[in-house]
Amino acid sequence: MLVAAFIVYYLTIVFYRLFLHSLARFPGPRLAAISRWYEGYYDVVLGGQYTAKIAELHKTYGRSFSRSLCNHPIVMFRVRVLTLPFL
Numbered sequence: 001m002l003v004a005a006f007i008v009y010y011l012t013i014v015f016y017r018l019f020l021h022s023l024a025r026f027p028g029p030r031l032a033a034i035s036r037w038y039e040g041y042y043d044v045v046l047g048g049q050y051t052a053k054i055a056e057l058h059k060t061y062g063r064s065f066s067r068s069l070c071n072h073p074i075v076m077f078r079v080r081v082l083t084l085p086f087l
Helices: 002-020 030-034 037-045 050-061
Strands: 065-069 072-075
Touching: 002 030, 030 037, 037 050
Parallel strands: none
Antiparallel strands: 065 072
C-alpha cells in the first residue's frame, strides 16, 4: 500500500512538472523537467560535464531560454564587450 502511494505521488509530481508548472512551456529535455537527477548524472557520473551540456541544449533548442532542471530555466544572453578609452 505504501509503495502504491509513493508511485501515485511521484506520477502526480511528474504530470504537474510536465504539463501544469509555469515553466512547462519552455523547451528542454523532458527528463530534466521531471527531476534534478539529470544534472546529477552529468556532474557526478560524467565528471562535471553539465556546463557543456547546457551549451549543447541551447544549440539544440535554438532559443535564449532552455529548461534544464525541474524548477530552473537557463537564460543565455549574448554579451557585448565595450572598451572605453581611459582618460
